[in-house]
Amino acid sequence: MTRSVLFAAGGTAGHVFPALAVARALTELDGDLEPVFIGSRDRIEATLVADAGFRFHAINVVSVPRRLSPRLVTLPYAVRRAVREAMDLTRQERAVGSAVFGGAVAFPIARAAWKLQLPLVVHEQNAVPGLANRAAARWSDRVAVTFPSSARFFRHPERCAVTGNPVRDEILALDRDAEREAARARLGLRPDRPTVFVFGGSQGARTINQAIVAANDLWGDDIVQILHATGRATFESTATMWARVREAHRGPYAAVVDFIESMADAYAAADVVVCRAGATSIAELTALGVPAVLVPYPHATANHQAENARALARVGGAVVIEDKRLDGASLVAAVRPLLRDADARAAMARSSRAFGRRDAAANVARVIRDHLDMRRTW
Numbered sequence: 001m002t003r004s005v006l007f008a009a010g011g012t013a014g015h016v017f018p019a020l021a022v023a024r025a026l027t028e029l030d031g032d033l034e035p036v037f038i039g040s041r042d043r044i045e046a047t048l049v050a051d052a053g054f055r056f057h058a059i060n061v062v063s064v065p066r067r068l069s070p071r072l073v074t075l076p077y078a079v080r081r082a083v084r085e086a087m088d089l090t091r092q093e094r095a096v097g098s099a100v101f102g103g104a105v106a107f108p109i110a111r112a113a114w115k116l117q118l119p120l121v122v123h124e125q126n127a128v129p130g131l132a133n134r135a136a137a138r139w140s141d142r143v144a145v146t147f148p149s150s151a152r153f154f155r156h157p158e159r160c161a162v163t164g165n166p167v168r169d170e171i172l173a174l175d176r177d178a179e180r181e182a183a184r185a186r187l188g189l190r191p192d193r194p195t196v197f198v199f200g201g202s203q204g205a206r207t208i209n210q211a212i213v214a215a216n217d218l219w220g221d222d223i224v225q226i227l228h229a230t231g232r233a234t235f236e237s238t239a240t241m242w243a244r245v246r247e248a249h250r251g252p253y254a255a256v257v258d259f260i261e262s263m264a265d266a267y268a269a270a271d272v273v274v275c276r277a278g279a280t281s282i283a284e285l286t287a288l289g290v291p292a293v294l295v296p297y298p299h300a301t302a303n304h305q306a307e308n309a310r311a312l313a314r315v316g317g318a319v320v321i322e323d324k325r326l327d328g329a330s331l332v333a334a335v336r337p338l339l340r341d342a343d344a345r346a347a348m349a350r351s352s353r354a355f356g357r358r359d360a361a362a363n364v365a366r367v368i369r370d371h372l373d374m375r376r377t378w
Helices: 013-029 044-052 071-093 106-115 131-137 148-153 176-186 206-218 232-246 263-269 279-288 301-314 328-340 342-355 360-370
Strands: 003-008 033-039 055-058 098-100 120-124 142-145 160-162 195-199 225-229 253-257 272-275 292-294 318-320
Touching: 003 013, 003 071, 003 106, 013 033, 013 044, 013 120, 013 279, 013 360, 033 044, 033 071, 044 055, 071 106, 098 106, 098 131, 106 120, 106 131, 120 131, 120 360, 142 148, 142 360, 148 160, 176 263, 195 206, 195 263, 206 225, 206 232, 206 272, 206 328, 225 263, 232 253, 263 279, 272 279, 272 328, 279 301, 279 342, 292 301, 292 328, 301 318, 301 342, 328 342
Parallel strands: 003 033, 003 098, 033 055, 098 120, 120 142, 142 160, 195 225, 195 272, 225 253, 272 292, 292 318
Antiparallel strands: none
């Protein structure tokens, strides 16, 4: 008999992609279990879950304002309504457990699980947990974490298990060495040139964009090419900056795009990656062992990106540059030694792979399965 397990992941791809990877792993682990996703109808989870082929229910998700706002007056009512909707869906699905991965939807699903005395597992992607997951963890049976240091932020650290952060199947299946030449061709790059892949997420990172353009005249005699994904929101302004520096016909070849459809191709093409330090990026980099220069987003909640980056840098898997110190010169100074020294890149790649957890999705799936109430009959 098929039994439902509620999955709550919302707001960002960094919450949803790990949840989808775990959902697939859970169905492989036990074909009688069906992950059913809960989220907001107007956020990214609605589209990503539908594309992945899982069932999805929408509830009225409410996020807590970060500043004083008139919304604070209605917040208690909105939260109670979301919890009631979550309880109704839990009963409707006759769920045998719940798993939450972050975002505003995590709280009502976790609270509903506690009220209905259902098993609850929390997965935290970042080194510093978000507010929703910290609250949800109070009622959880188990907390699956990516970084061992995360346990100290939870009220019950003894409930934590280090599982890693799940990565998409297409990334795990990638053979970078075998695909490098073909991937570079698909991306409009030259097959035999050392390649730096620079990106800042789907919306881009203005500081990183400015720094890689400013670096154009600083590479000297280094043979290098750039793959630069500017982000959709900043593409026009960044393309204009590139056009200006190219007027002098100096600097390395640069393929400038707004968004990379195939991150697997980009990782295969790259010798070094320059990017933010989000949990998903770090999970993908370490699953593949890609040498990286990380520039943590300085306004991330609880400065969690800085903690993510430092955790990888401590084991030798990355170089970290503070956002406020990033410019063309500091970027070249960090990347150049790696491009010039194949042994240094190989050592960083080994450290990165040792830090990564390619088995993360299966690990989290086992934690969930082991805590389900299979006797629940409703």
